[in-house]
Amino acid sequence: MEEYKSKEKKRSLLERLNSGPVICAEGFLFEIEKRGYMASGEFVPMVSLDHPEALENLHKDFQHAGSDIVQAFTYNGHREKMRVIGKEELLEPLNRAALKIAKKVATCPIEGTEANLMAGNISGTHIWKEDDSKSNLEVEKMFTEMVGWAVEEGADMLIGETFYYAKEAYKALEVMKKTGLPCVLTISPMAENIMRDGISVVDTCKELEQLGAEVVGLNCFRGPETTLPFLRKIRKAVKCHVGALPVPLRTTKKHPTFFNLPDKNGCKSHAPHGRTFPTALDPLFCNRYEIRKFAKEAFKLGVNYLGICCGANPMLIREVAEAVGLIVPASKYRENISNHFMYGTNKRIPKHMKAYRDKA
Numbered sequence: 001m002e003e004y005k006s007k008e009k010k011r012s013l014l015e016r017l018n019s020g021p022v023i024c025a026e027g028f029l030f031e032i033e034k035r036g037y038m039a040s041g042e043f044v045p046m047v048s049l050d051h052p053e054a055l056e057n058l059h060k061d062f063q064h065a066g067s068d069i070v071q072a073f074t075y076n077g078h079r080e081k082m083r084v085i086g087k088e089e090l091l092e093p094l095n096r097a098a099l100k101i102a103k104k105v106a107t108c109p110i111e112g113t114e115a116n117l118m119a120g121n122i123s124g125t126h127i128w129k130e131d132d133s134k135s136n137l138e139v140e141k142m143f144t145e146m147v148g149w150a151v152e153e154g155a156d157m158l159i160g161e162t163f164y165y166a167k168e169a170y171k172a173l174e175v176m177k178k179t180g181l182p183c184v185l186t187i188s189p190m191a192e193n194i195m196r197d198g199i200s201v202v203d204t205c206k207e208l209e210q211l212g213a214e215v216v217g218l219n220c221f222r223g224p225e226t227t228l229p230f231l232r233k234i235r236k237a238v239k240c241h242v243g244a245l246p247v248p249l250r251t252t253k254k255h256p257t258f259f260n261l262p263d264k265n266g267c268k269s270h271a272p273h274g275r276t277f278p279t280a281l282d283p284l285f286c287n288r289y290e291i292r293k294f295a296k297e298a299f300k301l302g303v304n305y306l307g308i309c310c311g312a313n314p315m316l317i318r319e320v321a322e323a324v325g326l327i328v329p330a331s332k333y334r335e336n337i338s339n340h341f342m343y344g345t346n347k348r349i350p351k352h353m354k355a356y357r358d359k360a
């Protein structure tokens with residue numbers, strides 16, 4: 001395989017985490033769907049084969065916004081999902097294409113910035129069943145083949161994410177650890193606030209640390225409000241690095257995840273399938289200041305691996321990066337209200353425009 005020649009030495013995941021925050025953009029399903037390259041609900045990342053240029057642009061946009069990691073978009077790109085859509089023969093081409101695109105972007109940093117880490121990715125398979133050795137073996141095979149392709153395509157690290165069964169997460173980590181690469185394992189408890197196999201969230205993270213994960217934590221399903229309480233407990237319970245990548249949505253104690261989040265904002269046309277997830281969540285999103293507050297709080301707790309999952313966009317990733325003190329290429333374009341035509345303070349803004357601001 002061709003070796004990329006970086007001008008400067010690229011630091012490993014642990015070197016970066018030990019010296020400060022590391023930013024990781026996730027949630028490509030929602031963003032690629034929004035950009036018009038994926039069917040919502042079905043959620044298969046065919047984009048790496050159908051529109052590789054769109055996927056490359058997505059990675060570049062997140063890189064520009066400060067993501068230190070380019071995570072290959074293979075979420076849901078596993079054998080079972082490909083069987084569901086009748087395209088199993090495209091499984092390996094899809095994975096390899098996604099990994100190659102991620103590698104390309106990771107090894108071409110924006111001038112003046114450090115090269116990114118390329119991460120191979122596996123995630124919850126949705127076929128894992130407790131005490132069902134047949135399904136467990138099938139899942140293990142799916143993880144093994146995807147991790148194998150990631151290693152062959154030059155992954156610097158591996159991310160296992162969005163697991164709501166503790167034992168499926170353990171299996172994923174076991175397969176990932178065999179490669180010797182640094183491993184991030186983030187879990188996603190559903191609204192019952194416990195893993196589906198009855199193991200507590202904190203105990204799951206403790207076990208993942210014991211099994212050798214470099215980073216444990218939470219990603220997806222939960223917004224800042226329902227992620228933070230777990231982060232406090234996890235940070236106290238483990239010695240390894242902790243990760244937090246919530247969805248940017250206003251989840252609550254009553255509705256801890258985005259799956260059953262109601263829209264009580266005067267919606268006049270509800271989704272035909274009867275819930276806001278996944279296509280009518282728009283009014284329930286956090287604004288950038290809420291995301292900034294979350295990132296600051298998590299970082300203060302000692303959470304060094306930070307990002308946003310489903311619903312992430314480059315603007316929010318920049319917000320996370322800046323909240324923990326980083327200046328990123330997109331910081332050049334951070335908000336500047338002072339030059340606004342009505343709300344600005346710039347001397348050139350005419351007085352009659354400033355006077356009109358509350359009537360606008």
Ligand SMILES: [Zn+2]
Nearest residue numbers: 027220309310
């Ligand atoms: Zn997500």
